[in-house]
Amino acid sequence: MTYGIGVVGVGVWGCHSLEHMLLKCGDARVVAVSTDESLGAHCFPEPVAERGSAYAKELKAEFRADWREVVADPRVHIVSAMACPTQKAQVILAALRAGKHVVTDKPLAFTVEEARAVCDAETASTGRGFMLAGYHRRPLVARLIEVARVGRLGQIKAVSMRLCFMGGVYPGFVPTTQWRAEVPSAELTTIGSHALVTLMRLLPELPVRVNAMVRNCFYESYRAVGAEDWAELNLQYGSGAVANVTVARLPHKVPGEDILLEVTGTDGYADITGTRLSVYPGPEVVDLAVDGAAVNDETFKAFYRAIETGAAAPTTFAEGQKLQALLDAALQSARTRTVAAVGAV
CATH class of the missing domain: 3.40.50.720 (NAD(P)-binding Rossmann-like Domain)
Known part of the structure; x- marks a missing residue:
C-alpha cells in the first residue's frame, strides 16, 4: 500500500x-x-x-x-x-x-x-x-551488543561511552530563551539521548542511581540562555554494573571518531575506537567505516x-519512556549536585 x-x-x-x-x-x-x-x-x-x-x-x-x-x-x-x-x-x-x-x-x-x-x-x-x-543500529555497535547478548563477555560490570557531535554549533542555529524553555536540557538531551538509548541495549534494566554534571565549556551563545554543551553521567545498576557516559558538542573535529565504547564483563572485554571493534577473548577484530546514510535507510x-x-x-516508545526517566533523574542530579534515584516507569 x-x-x-x-x-x-x-x-x-x-x-x-x-x-x-x-x-x-x-x-x-x-x-x-x-x-x-x-x-x-x-x-x-x-x-x-x-x-x-x-x-x-x-x-x-x-x-x-x-x-x-x-x-x-x-x-x-x-x-x-x-x-x-x-x-x-x-x-x-x-x-x-x-x-x-x-x-x-x-x-x-x-x-x-x-x-x-x-x-x-x-x-x-x-x-x-x-x-x-540511539547508535545501536550502527554495524560495529550492533555487533558489540550481539556479542554481549550471547554471553561472550559474561556479566557486564562496566561500560564507558563517549559520544561527541563535532564542528561547533549546528549551522544557522542561534540558541534562544524560547528554545531553551521548550527542551528538558540542551546537549544532555540532544546527544545524551543517543548515548543513553545505546546504553539501554547493553544494560536493559534501568539504573537505580545517577550522578550527573553539566557544564558549558565552549559556546557563549549557549551560556547566555542557560544551555549546557557538555554532560557527564555516572550510572549505578542494581546488578552492580556501572556506566560512565560523556556527551558534548565540540568546536573542533576528532578525525575518525564516531562513538567510543568500552564494555567490561566477567568473561571478556570489548571496545570500539574509530572504525574498529575489538573483542577479547578471541581475539575478534572488525574494521568497518560508518555509512550513516545506509544506517538511516x-x-x-x-x-x-x-x-x-x-x-x-x-x-x-517504551524505550523512549525509559529514556525520559533517565533524563529526568540526570537533570535532578545536575541541578541539586547530588546523586538522584531513577524513578520506575
Missing part, C-alpha cells in the same frame, strides 16, 4: 523532518502539513504559516492551519510529529488515539508523566510508534517492517 504521511511541525529546532526518510525508504506520499508558532521555536525568518504553506506546496500536499485536522485526516496513516518536547506529547497522543502510526525525534516528551501517557496510548492503539534515537525500512509485521520498531 501507499502510506499517507501527515506532518505536524515544520522547521522546529531539534527536529529532523523525518517525513523525508519515510518518503525515501517506503511507498509513501505526504498528504497534509500543519505548523504554527505553538509547536516550537522555528529555524526560518518568514512567518510560520507562510513557511508551512510553502513546504506543503513543495511536497504537493495540503496545508492545514490546525494540526488536529492533519491527525484526523483519513488519508493519513503515519504522523511525523516534529513539535518541540513541550508540545510533542499532545500531538502523539492525538495521533495514536486516532489509530495512526507515529515517527518522532528524541525525546519522546517533556516529562516522565507525558511519556507514560504516550506509552499507554500506544498500547491501546492500532498505531505503532518509533522514536529516532535501513532504520526507516525497519520501521515499515514493524508496521507491516508487528516486529518491534528500531527504537520503541
Whole structure:
C-alpha cells in the first residue's frame, strides 16, 4: 500500500523532518502539513504559516492551519510529529488515539508523566510508534551488543561511552530563551539521548542511581540562555554494573571518531575506537567505516517492517519512556549536585 504521511511541525529546532526518510525508504506520499508558532521555536525568518504553506506546496500536499485536522485526516496513516518536547506529547497522543502510526525525534516528551501517557496510548492503539534515537543500529555497535547478548563477555560490570557531535554549533542555529524553555536540557538531551538509548541495549534494566554534571565549556551563545554543551553521567545498576557516559558538542573535529565504547564483563572485554571493534577473548577484530546514510535507510525500512509485521520498531516508545526517566533523574542530579534515584516507569 501507499502510506499517507501527515506532518505536524515544520522547521522546529531539534527536529529532523523525518517525513523525508519515510518518503525515501517506503511507498509513501505526504498528504497534509500543519505548523504554527505553538509547536516550537522555528529555524526560518518568514512567518510560520507562510513557511508551512510553502513546504506543503513543495511536497504537493495540503496545508492545514490546525494540526488536529492533519491527525484526523483519513488519508493519513503515519504522523511525523516534529513539535518541540513541550508540545510533542499532545500531538502523539492525538495521533495514536486516532489509530495512526507515529515517527518522532528524541525525546519522546517533556516529562516522565507525558511519556507514560504516550506509552499507554500506544498500547491501546492500532498505531505503532518509533522514536529516532540511539547508535545501536550502527554495524560495529550492533555487533558489540550481539556479542554481549550471547554471553561472550559474561556479566557486564562496566561500560564507558563517549559520544561527541563535532564542528561547533549546528549551522544557522542561534540558541534562544524560547528554545531553551521548550527542551528538558540542551546537549544532555540532544546527544545524551543517543548515548543513553545505546546504553539501554547493553544494560536493559534501568539504573537505580545517577550522578550527573553539566557544564558549558565552549559556546557563549549557549551560556547566555542557560544551555549546557557538555554532560557527564555516572550510572549505578542494581546488578552492580556501572556506566560512565560523556556527551558534548565540540568546536573542533576528532578525525575518525564516531562513538567510543568500552564494555567490561566477567568473561571478556570489548571496545570500539574509530572504525574498529575489538573483542577479547578471541581475539575478534572488525574494521568497518560508518555509512550513516545506509544506517538511516535501513532504520526507516525497519520501521515499515514493524508496521507491516508487528516486529518491534528500531527504537520503541517504551524505550523512549525509559529514556525520559533517565533524563529526568540526570537533570535532578545536575541541578541539586547530588546523586538522584531513577524513578520506575
